[in-house]
Amino acid sequence: MEILGRRPTAAELAMYSVMWSEHCSYKSSKVHLSQFGEKVTDKMKEHLLVGIGENAGVVDIGEGWAVTFKVESHNHPSFVEPYQGAATGVGGIVRDIISMGARPVAVMDPLRFGAIDHPDTARLVHGIVSGIGGYGNSLGLPNIGGELVFDSVYQGNPLVNALAVGVMRHEDIRLANASGTGNKVVLFGARTGGDGIGGASVLASESFDADKPSKRPAVQVGDPFAEKVLIECCLELFKASVVEGIQDLGAAGISCATSELASNGDGGMHVELTNVLLRDPTLTPGEILMSESQERMMAVVTPENVEAFEAIMAKWNVEYSWLGEVTGTGRLVIDWAGETIVDVDPKTVAHEGPVYHRPFHRPEWQDQLQADSFAETRPFGSDAVKKAMLELMASPNMCDKSWVTNQFDRYVQGNTALAMPDDAGVIRVDETTGLGVAISTDANGRYAYLDPYEGARLALAESYRNVATSGATPLAVSDCLNFGSPEDPEVMWQFAEAVRGLADGCRELGIPVTGGNVSLYNQTGGVAIHPTPVVGVLGVFDDVARRTPSGWREDGQAIYLMGVTRDELDGSEFANLHGHLGGRPPAVDLKTEKLLGELLVNASRDGMIDAAHDLSEGGLAAALSEMALRFGVGARIGLDEACERDGVDLFTMLFSESQSRAVVAVARSEEVRFKDMCGARGYAHMRIGVVDTEIEALDFQGHFSLPLSELKEAYEGTLPKHFG
Amino acid sequence: MPRIVVDVMPKPEILDPQGKAIAGALPRLGLTGFTGVRQGKRFELTVDGDVTPEVLEQARTAAATLLSNPVIEDVTRVEVLPEA
Numbered sequence: 001m002e003i004l005g006r007r008p009t010a011a012e013l014a015m016y017s018v019m020w021s022e023h024c025s026y027k028s029s030k031v032h033l034s035q036f037g038e039k040v041t042d043k044m045k046e047h048l049l050v051g052i053g054e055n056a057g058v059v060d061i062g063e064g065w066a067v068t069f070k071v072e073s074h075n076h077p078s079f080v081e082p083y084q085g086a087a088t089g090v091g092g093i094v095r096d097i098i099s100m101g102a103r104p105v106a107v108m109d110p111l112r113f114g115a116i117d118h119p120d121t122a123r124l125v126h127g128i129v130s131g132i133g134g135y136g137n138s139l140g141l142p143n144i145g146g147e148l149v150f151d152s153v154y155q156g157n158p159l160v161n162a163l164a165v166g167v168m169r170h171e172d173i174r175l176a177n178a179s180g181t182g183n184k185v186v187l188f189g190a191r192t193g194g195d196g197i198g199g200a201s202v203l204a205s206e207s208f209d210a211d212k213p214s215k216r217p218a219v220q221v222g223d224p225f226a227e228k229v230l231i232e233c234c235l236e237l238f239k240a241s242v243v244e245g246i247q248d249l250g251a252a253g254i255s256c257a258t259s260e261l262a263s264n265g266d267g268g269m270h271v272e273l274t275n276v277l278l279r280d281p282t283l284t285p286g287e288i289l290m291s292e293s294q295e296r297m298m299a300v301v302t303p304e305n306v307e308a309f310e311a312i313m314a315k316w317n318v319e320y321s322w323l324g325e326v327t328g329t330g331r332l333v334i335d336w337a338g339e340t341i342v343d344v345d346p347k348t349v350a351h352e353g354p355v356y357h358r359p360f361h362r363p364e365w366q367d368q369l370q371a372d373s374f375a376e377t378r379p380f381g382s383d384a385v386k387k388a389m390l391e392l393m394a395s396p397n398m399c400d401k402s403w404v405t406n407q408f409d410r411y412v413q414g415n416t417a418l419a420m421p422d423d424a425g426v427i428r429v430d431e432t433t434g435l436g437v438a439i440s441t442d443a444n445g446r447y448a449y450l451d452p453y454e455g456a457r458l459a460l461a462e463s464y465r466n467v468a469t470s471g472a473t474p475l476a477v478s479d480c481l482n483f484g485s486p487e488d489p490e491v492m493w494q495f496a497e498a499v500r501g502l503a504d505g506c507r508e509l510g511i512p513v514t515g516g517n518v519s520l521y522n523q524t525g526g527v528a529i530h531p532t533p534v535v536g537v538l539g540v541f542d543d544v545a546r547r548t549p550s551g552w553r554e555d556g557q558a559i560y561l562m563g564v565t566r567d568e569l570d571g572s573e574f575a576n577l578h579g580h581l582g583g584r585p586p587a588v589d590l591k592t593e594k595l596l597g598e599l600l601v602n603a604s605r606d607g608m609i610d611a612a613h614d615l616s617e618g619g620l621a622a623a624l625s626e627m628a629l630r631f632g633v634g635a636r637i638g639l640d641e642a643c644e645r646d647g648v649d650l651f652t653m654l655f656s657e658s659q660s661r662a663v664v665a666v667a668r669s670e671e672v673r674f675k676d677m678c679g680a681r682g683y684a685h686m687r688i689g690v691v692d693t694e695i696e697a698l699d700f701q702g703h704f705s706l707p708l709s710e711l712k713e714a715y716e717g718t719l720p721k722h723f724g
Numbered sequence: 725m726p727r728i729v730v731d732v733m734p735k736p737e738i739l740d741p742q743g744k745a746i747a748g749a750l751p752r753l754g755l756t757g758f759t760g761v762r763q764g765k766r767f768e769l770t771v772d773g774d775v776t777p778e779v780l781e782q783a784r785t786a787a788a789t790l791l792s793n794p795v796i797e798d799v800t801r802v803e804v805l806p807e808a
Contacts, residue, residue, distance in 0.1 A: 080795060193739055219738070221738050293739065317748075
């Protein structure tokens, strides 16, 4: 009332309530997120064309090409209606990419579910995986990677994050603003219906409570074929330069699009809401403003281009309606049947929402948790270590993910150079030069629970390492921060620490955060999920032909372990399998991480290595298993010397999750060069074995031999057993 | 043998992409008399013996929990089909 100087109308109340919800206004997180801007140096911004605040960030990758990418959450809708929730998550992030002026080229999906054997998990896994496949495959976009994690903390609140990446020429970048008095405002795409009304404010801004009666269904149904037409139609609009500004309609629908376009522009906007094409004529104006019907876009067009715009709409058979025009009044005015129902300053709706300095404090249990180091009896002796390795590779988080990834189209469009199960997804951007990008997303909720600051840096380190392992130079970061309720000071502390960790980490690595999303209230009945900062890193390749695959193939190639192994089992996958979570996560030194990245990229560029795999969850045991199983080729491995150098036993060498490590396969003729390179930069490296195409096993010499058939059976059996 | 028929329709406020596609195809065939199409689905459950109130109740439970997705669909009919 202070803002308006009078009683707000029902429609205005509706608008403020959705736009000032947690999901749209970032009211709890804003004060912390500003670090992403403050901790950026000019050097880091060198490749940044569009930063935080727009629909998605844009990065220069050279040769006149730019890439835009962003990761977002669709956690709450996916729990309510798994198939449509996950499907519209893909649709929403893809529209963010289109509205920057880019052609979407790939998607990725980091997924987190409850315990694999819980009865509700199968419902969610089936629905969510087929929803992502159903929408993404229909759009003809390759799904090049992601994550799949099972942990009981996500039982009542699965995490469905979606990342999309798009490419464009520099001159094609489009921004969401409405300027130029007299320019026309148009809504096009699907009609507006009663689906998803208040979805953003209701679903994404409150925790689930089993006792409350269910709220009005706030579910949207996606139509991937309509979206595909919308993509092509928008790209043609851009090519013909007929739109001045463009904005996709997602959370908070028309409320969000009109107020954001108007406040990012220089004037006001006058909209006649009766012009909106409706699927359901009984909708009230408030409902029309808040509807989250999918596959809609809003654009600003100069009067001269109206005809050209209509011609393109006719060609693609897309419905549109002219809603109004840009004005010079500085007000957003919305009329309904001859009556003004909204008259506000758009900035107060879109940008000047409340900012909460929520109280936060370090939980009292944190010290006790960190003191509870993994102290269980460790497997000792060859047989016990072999058994532990088979158990590890069959465990829900380490097992083969192809049951999921086979439901996604990974190679459509013919530009996928690497996809799951390799370390990063790699997409070719320019067919003539081979210029391309690599993307990886990572997070470890257990690490972040033990130490949110370090956990965020560890997620960044792993994602960075994955991109470098594939051979690409890391350039930029997008994040999706999944946390519990901000009203809980302990959760708020986790959030504040994670943001600080991520911002500090980005500065140390010299790559900026370009945009992302915050998902709060991820909790059920007062119990929050583990803090889960999902970090996506994008890297660039001068030529994707030199990508490094994650498995070895050539007989006789030398296998090297880069980096040193410490006794770091706290928070590890092995500890998790034995029901332990305590202590401190592995130490991470981002300078070392950066150096390892440079070495891996140089080795790839100079053709020294034919395979590389980073060490992360599951440590060396998982890396060696995955490298061998990738192409079904065995190896002879000798770890005694490395154990002696690092002062650890065989079990610790295999299962510790120390950071800044990678395994590479080096051709015989390149060994001297490779050793010289690592030696010159002072990076620890040791020859730990040789590829052997004959033995069909991982032969740990002097200890045990693990036949690949046995390993494969353990590795591939888990998901089909639970979901097949 | 008697059959129970269950009809399921998408909720009125929910987008129905299949119905929309059909609505788009009708005028292309020259069938211009319609303003909208919504596509639902029909199930026929065959019963061994008489349709007792218990069996009908089971059909209702099946309709509510398995045959329809209550988040986006309504069960519009659960009825015994007259024998042909």
